[in-house]
Amino acid sequence: MQTQNNHNAGSIGWLGFELSVLHRLKFKSVALPLAGEPGLGLYLKRWNARVAANDPAQWAWTKSQAFIENNCERLTEADLEIVLDDAYVPRNYFRNPTLLTWFNETDAWWFDNVRANAERLSSPYKRALALALGMGVGDYVFSFNLDTRDLRQPLSLSNVFRRVWHTLMPPVNNLRQNSSSNQSAKSFLAETQNTDLLFMRLPRPTRATDSRNARVLTWREEWIRQSKSFWSELSKERNSKLDAYVETKEQYLGLIEDLMHTAAHLPQWAIEAVSDGFVTTDELVECVSNTRKIDAIYTKDFSELLGIKAVIITAVA
Numbered sequence: 001m002q003t004q005n006n007h008n009a010g011s012i013g014w015l016g017f018e019l020s021v022l023h024r025l026k027f028k029s030v031a032l033p034l035a036g037e038p039g040l041g042l043y044l045k046r047w048n049a050r051v052a053a054n055d056p057a058q059w060a061w062t063k064s065q066a067f068i069e070n071n072c073e074r075l076t077e078a079d080l081e082i083v084l085d086d087a088y089v090p091r092n093y094f095r096n097p098t099l100l101t102w103f104n105e106t107d108a109w110w111f112d113n114v115r116a117n118a119e120r121l122s123s124p125y126k127r128a129l130a131l132a133l134g135m136g137v138g139d140y141v142f143s144f145n146l147d148t149r150d151l152r153q154p155l156s157l158s159n160v161f162r163r164v165w166h167t168l169m170p171p172v173n174n175l176r177q178n179s180s181s182n183q184s185a186k187s188f189l190a191e192t193q194n195t196d197l198l199f200m201r202l203p204r205p206t207r208a209t210d211s212r213n214a215r216v217l218t219w220r221e222e223w224i225r226q227s228k229s230f231w232s233e234l235s236k237e238r239n240s241k242l243d244a245y246v247e248t249k250e251q252y253l254g255l256i257e258d259l260m261h262t263a264a265h266l267p268q269w270a271i272e273a274v275s276d277g278f279v280t281t282d283e284l285v286e287c288v289s290n291t292r293k294i295d296a297i298y299t300k301d302f303s304e305l306l307g308i309k310a311v312i313i314t315a316v317a
Contacts, residue, residue: 014310016041017300018199021312024296027196033185033259034201036060038097042172050176052195054188059135059220064180065128071173075133075165082157083118083130087113090299096226102219105208107141107236110157111223129168135220136164142216187265198266202256202284205246249279253287260291267317275299275309276284288313 018040031046035053041064044051053064075252077084087110095099095116099108111134118130137160144152181188189198222228246252262270271288275281285297292315299311 008295014300015300017298017310018312019043020198021270021298021314022199024308025197025270025314027268029195030197030199031189031192031266032066032199032201032308033188033192033263034203035064035068035180036201036208037271038063040076040199041178045172045174045176045178047175048102048174050174050195051178052181052192053179053183054181054183055317056182056184057221058182058224059217061180061182062128062224063135064133065125067171067248068127068134069178069180070125070171071175071178072171073123073129074168074171075126075129079121079130080128080165083114083117084161085113085117087117087158088155089113096223098222101228102222103141106155107157109140115223126204131224133164134223138219138223139216142166160271186259187264189259189266192266195266197268197270198263198274199270200259200263202271204274204276205252205278230254251285252279253283256284257290258286260288264291264317269313269315271313271315273311274314275311276307281309281311284311285313288315292317 009187022044029050030052032041032053032314035041035055038053041053051068053068055061055064070303088106090109091113094108094112095245096112099111102108103111114134114137115131118127118134120266121127121130136195137157141157142150185200192198225226246255260269260271268290269292271284273279273281273284275284281297281299285294288294295314295316298312298314302308302310
């Protein structure tokens, strides 16, 4: 759910709401078909649950590799030297010229070189950690606007990268075989077996997505994939999927119900959604109840912070 991932003031309260509901349920394993940011999965690892995290977006999959699937590996000072090696030195050409759409030329060279340097690391988990830190640096750059960009220190992104690295908590080792994947939610659910709980954050309809939030997620995806040429093909693949562009609430609810049928073999559900006027809580409840009897409905008002309300619907087979 994009809202939870990108509003600093509201994200702590939102995560607290999710955890307060999940604390009432009994489970030893959980599937997250639309994982987004890894914060929830990390908490569930601390509860000793086996976590299977999936997301169709490669930026989210990368973060799940770094923080959910990875139980032990950390970046060392030597790894940072590799990632930041000649980060500001221009090459003969940009590997990913799309970066010039998002950043000034100096910053674009930094992101282009760091992305390439990350491939030199010794393991997939270290690579994912480095890329997650790079996304954190991108968030730092995007935190400035036209009025505040002069406050940024020049040629400081490598220092920011190191500061973000210093803030990383040690990896959470729950002694479970956690996993991460990069599939559609439906494919992931169809393949998920021997799992106690489905926790699914229903994405807000694409038509209702916050524009700044969309910008941040778009640059992340283009940086991870080192291109923007994938968008047209991705758009074709997303047709008739939950994260596709939707015109009507009937279309959106139909996509949700289709996913619920796919997840019918999972014994417990916790379905989280946003009530923002496009689809009401009652309509969401009715949609879920068409597939399974509702156990409980939990709501939380985030109107003052985010202008929306959250709802989590639980159901047991």
